[in-house]
Amino acid sequence: xxxxxxxxxxxxxxxxxxxxxxxxxxxxxxxxxxxxxxxxxxxxxxxxxxxxxxxxxxxxxxxxxxxxxxxxxxxxxxxxxxxxxxxxxx
Numbered sequence: 001x002x003x004x005x006x007x008x009x010x011x012x013x014x015x016x017x018x019x020x021x022x023x024x025x026x027x028x029x030x031x032x033x034x035x036x037x038x039x040x041x042x043x044x045x046x047x048x049x050x051x052x053x054x055x056x057x058x059x060x061x062x063x064x065x066x067x068x069x070x071x072x073x074x075x076x077x078x079x080x081x082x083x084x085x086x087x088x089x090x
Contacts, residue, residue, distance in 0.1 A: 004033075004048035004080040009061055011071030013043045018068050019089045025060035026087035029053035036090040047087070048080045 009018070014037050022035040022045050031054065033047040047057055064070045 001051065002048060002080045002082065003051050003054060004046070004078045005054050005058070006076045006078050007045040007047070007058065007061055008038075008074040009043045009045070009064075009070060009072070010041070010074075011064075012067075012069040013064065014041055016067035017065045018043050021065040021068075022057075022061060023087060023089055025057055029057050031057055031087055032083065032085050034088050034090045046078070048078075 019035045019037065022043070026033065026035070026047055029049060031047040031049040033045065035043060035045040038044055045061065047054060058073065058075060062070055062073050
């Protein structure tokens, strides 16, 4: 069953390649959505796909790339759009 989630990642997550890390993780899992830097220093990711794939994506976000220091990940369930748009950096 297709599900969707919104992830807000805080900590040292900008300027360390976090969006590219998230892009690679999402594409490996076959997810659709996007990742974007927010003006307040956090990173937001919206992703949809298989529930287990989203769980693995969340684990990757909690780890982050080597230069990142993830302090917190907030996860909210959202409604899936059903669009197969791939995953992109915005």
